[in-house]
Amino acid sequence: MANPSVALGQTSWHGAGAAEFDLRSDTMTKPTPSMLNAICQTTLLDDVFNEDPTTNELQSYVAQRTQHEDALLVLSGTMGNQVAIRSHLTQPPYAVLCDHRAHIICYEAGGVSLWTGATVQTVVPKNGIHLTLEDVKKYAVLDDNIHHCPTKLISLENTLDGMVMPLAEARRIVEWAHANDIKVHLDGARLWEAVVSGAGSLSDYTSLFDSVSLCFSKGLGAPIGSILVGSKELIKKARWFRKSIGGGTRQSGVFASAARVAIDETFGTDSHGKTGQLFGTHEKAKRIGEMWTSRGGKLQYPVHTNMVWLDLEASGVGPNDMATIGEELGLKLLGGRIVVHYQVSDEAISRLERVFDTAMKGDFQRSEDQSKPYGSSKP
Template sequence: METETITLEKPRLSPTITSLVDSTDAQLEERFFSSLAWSHSNESSNDFRSDFFTKPSLPMLKAIMTTSLGDGDMGEDETTNSFCRYIADLVGHDASILTLSGTMGNQVALRAALTVQPYEILTDYRAHIVNWEGGGASGVSGALIRQVVPSNGHHLTLADVKQHATLTDTYYDAPTRVISLENTLYGTIMPLSEMRAISKWARERDPPIHMHLDGARLWEAVAAGAFTLREAGECFDSMQLCFTKGLGAPIGSAVTGSTAFVRRANWARKHLGGSTRQSGVIAAPARAAVDYVFLSGKLAPAQDKARRAAALWLRLGGKLLRPAETNLVWLDLEGSGLALDEYNDAARRFDLKVGEPVHGRLAFHYQITDAAFARLCEFFRAVLPPRGGGRGGLGVVDVRSGGVANGVAVNGYS
């Protein structure tokens, strides 16, 4: 009996699959990583809405891929523990813990600092903890918030603090137990001399007043040369540092302080549901963000773009709401004769992302490209035709002395 021979046809492979089969391991790895969203920053390259629109980068993904996977809630993750020691050392504090966001970091720190009611938090009326954290300080800690308007229009001074702090402790009072400063605040820098003066005074009270810093954008002040991380750290009992604003990490902030304070902060974080299991996936990309963005000097070029943009806006006759000292430029649209819709529509024509969450604010980050910056300058020229060559606008504060230079610092920028 004859048997029928069946010939199987070799499957036809697509050009893509054939290419992959013939590739070396190194080529495969390169093609794999280059196809991922982590490998480019196209979406953020023209996004001036905020510096939290930075995209996580490939070094951050690779850090996640090689991280340890211990239990962060139990304090057993090697990557997290190493990173927390690293951050604490950067600012000169004893210890630190990870939180999921800057808002959580501030609320954890305030809750840890406030122990026995009644108590009051003294802060700038523009502070993030007042305007952008859902009333957390009142809801989570039950604190009275003493909002102070800086007498110099720029930053709180020791005189402001002395005038508004509640130092009596009768049953009518909610004594000031925390002074919460923010640096940078709306992109402007509180001078080191003022932070030191307020800190010295607060620590001399009986009992001492806890000094907290919302340092979500502290990196920008350091990049501007105002002071070092450790110089700032000396002034505060606790600090919150954000790894997403400007640094591009996908998630996370840190709270730093003494060992005893961080132990209590750990309880407050647990209270808010902020403890995580495999916390290395947060710590690893955050470490990459600090190393590859902040320590490598990528913030300074973005600040230079901000200064040049502010100077051009002023030269074209526009006005600013605040001086451009770091990476944020605040355009006074109404004072510059522009309607909001007109401004936003024109920006879209130049392929620029502006607007929400804060209209009129331009945030410069390290992923803003030269091409997007050039379009921004053309956009300025389109919406602000020359009006007699006047500069207008605000003076620029010398962050090292706290003085005002009356616009001189804009010279030389285009």
């Protein structure tokens, strides 16, 4: 039999590859040789029949690390969120409350209304960074006035646009919600980043919520997959809804195996993510933020984790300028959002410094297309 590691060396997607110069998103991370090796050695049984050991072990492992009863591997963060939201809601009328910038409402193709018919109560956080209990209380509907639509689910997101919701605030919101018979879901696609920033341990956060969806294919670098954690009852329902939208997969060991490597090697085996590859990326993001402000640029948000939001308009730069200048230097950029992942190299950051110089001097041919790309504008 051929040695898998020999074959892996020949694949064009081996190692970081072009990901080192791609700062559009942490979804651009490439699977590592150890992920590809794990795929070669995985079990290949059927997950619709719950028979695949690699998938089952991954689910038990994540359930245990997040202090939940059960877990369900899903194909994407969107699938994790939508299946969770669908599983929490039972009898209309019901409403879902979330931050106005939440991924579930801005970037999931209208899934909440499509799958649940829920009214969505979007809230603009007063502090501009994250929701607080005061924001939630102001907009949640608790009464039984028949004109109103009662809030039955709060969906939080952490990190949101790279910013951290502090553990104490998350706890206040969840305790108040539970006291008022409201479930709370966490879109924790990038909760790993909040943990690595020192905001709390993985289980400090995850154990608070009725469900949490965590992504493997963003900063963690796996090719596919997210996982939903919750009670046995919720996950049983979620498995059903996952099937109804075509998310029941057969030889899921192929992506479960890479996801396990992503947790252990990229996030780390300790509960604060200090032993993995993510640790260190936030320093690079802070450095990029300083590179921008030291040239007179303005930031739209503070840099808490791996995202740097340049305020292009306030800095006199067009929405597509960064992408245009970046292309000249072999860097992939999108609007004003710069995302650092652990495969971004120091060479990429020096090139970015040159992009910033050029953008601030206005010394380049501006692209005709000045429509705002995804990621450059706030909804």
